[in-house]
Amino acid sequence: MTRFNYEQFEQELDEIKFSTLDKVGQQDANHIRRVIRQQRFCSWGGRILLMMGLIHPALWVVGIILLSIAKILENMEIAHNVMHGQYDWMNDKHINSKTYEWDIACDGASWNRIHNFEHHTYTNVIGKDRDFGYGLLRLSDDFRWRVKNLWQFITYINLSILFQWGISYHELAGERVFIGKKKEDRDQRVPHSELKQRFFSKGARQLIKDYVIFPLIAGPLFLWVIVGNLIANLIRNLWTSTVIFCGHFTEHVHTFTEESIVNESQGQWYYRQALGSSNIKGGKLLHLMTGHLSFQIEHHLFPDMPSSRYQEIAPKVEAVFKKHNLHYNTGSFGKQYLSVVKRILQYSLPTKAVA
């Protein structure tokens, strides 16, 4: 087999990146502002309709759907991408990675630190990227099998249901902050006490908002609103978790060792990103609702390119992969999801999976 040509691979991807970044401008600014507007309208509409349940229960149902959409748009297309710095070039006081805080239980700054730094830099490097399996699931043979892995599918379902809390706990490295597990090579940039305080204060505010303030505003319809908000949060959790698992834990996603990334070149970094993610095929609406994480491959190659450009560059990236004989991991939602389920189940068992 011929050696993989990292240099050329790097050049070709760089070429896609720079020629696209050159084009970034008004169109992309309009895109993110438009999505923010849509998010606001869904959110306001949803919150109002939740209080109309007595007029007709269908209104309440529509309210739940709108509120779920609002939460998903905010988390996926707006917050995730803005916090990646994709829109920093706009110089907008409210739309940038430095000030943006998202509408989810997880504290933005803590998430930023782990996700943007650890996960995106050390993608799928076992021992460095804690997002691989979230410390709960065994998703490759790099991890020793434990008895708890037998029922990890149920763990996975639970994680999905409580996804925002799981992320929140996980991203502040909960097991270290709360339980005191130590990891030597990781220096402690932010004191534990501050992480804890951020975890609780952000989490509490989110709970108060959805389960105290809005229900109180609804007065006699208190319960309708509580239940509505609960369902909307659940839908958001299930959806985001599913999208993220489809992007990272399908069958063919590779893992890497810490040694393999010492002195890694940009080309090798691209290579690792390329094999560490998978895409979902679909229409414009699907892409929007996944925050363009249906282009997980493109996102991992160019994490701070505006998401509004992923769709446009995907065919070019795919062509480069083809040329280098790399598997461009993409498929329909159903196919990718099945593949995730398979992977979770496969690694529940102690036997070494046959690759």
Next chain:
Amino acid sequence: MFKEVTNKLVSWFLHHQSFSGYLEPVMQQFIPAWRSGSFRAQVNQVKPVDHDYVYLTLAPESSWAINNISHQAGQHIELTLEINGRLLTRIFTIASSPALFKKTKEITLLIKTNKLGRFTGAITQFIQVGSWCNISKPQGDFLFESITQQVVMVAGGSGITPIISMLAEHVEKLTQPTYLRYIAETGHHQFIELLENLANKNELFTFELVTRAQHEKIPLIFDGNSSQDVYCCGPSGLMQSIKEQALVGQGNYFQEQFSIGAIVNENQSSFNVIFDGENVDITNGTTLLEQFEQKELNVTRGCGIGVCHQCVCNKKSGLVKNLRTGEVSDNGEQLIQLCISQPLSDLEITS
């Protein structure tokens, strides 16, 4: 008090610094350029003239000038334009007088454009009559306080703007000889007609249009006994020399550092950075992040290779080169990633 409480609630539950920030993109749909913490102004005229000058006439929204009082002659504003999706801000002196504003409800800026400038180079292309932009409240204390004094004024290049505003506002009230020397390249002088009109209004006011060479040949004479007030606005070299001469006399000296931004100087390799108010010396040898860490400043390092945006800081002014894209920034305010920024000039940065 009320505002503080709402802002707290908004930041707790809507995760924005202010309610207006949360609403902004929605409001902009109905009211163009609606931006929290900034005033709107409509572009009434964009007039390019010879030698890369552009006159920009703006009609600010009514709340900008409370009780019809706009600015004081000599003050400047921050002008923010959305240029191809980017909000770019620059400082310009208002060249028109407050008296004129009372009549027309307009202000005029004189902008020296630079084809390579991301802001000034794009003005005529991106700004259409009728479109909206943002301006700040007027700022600055380069004001005219010498109606009953003999005055010498020196303007260099677009440094004429505050001075023309002062003259237009005060010329009729002058009681002592007031002389303006306006230095620019041959044929590049602006506002000539206006200056002639002003000179006709009050014969105590005289002016001369000179080139740099002429200026250097004909000395401005300030002797130790004179009590002339001196006003100067122009490039820093000019202001420095006028200041030295003026301080010999007994009058007062006033100057305005008009913002000619930093330019890349190939020969210079060490710079001064103001980081959160603290002065530090740096070189262009390595990235800002590395040097700040060495100096033990409070910065955040993440990946160190420009991926994670953990190290983002706000550059208030100065030039940096983005080592990932090779792009050289412009002078204005913008967010930069310290780990891939090489300093190219003096800088002001906040964390």
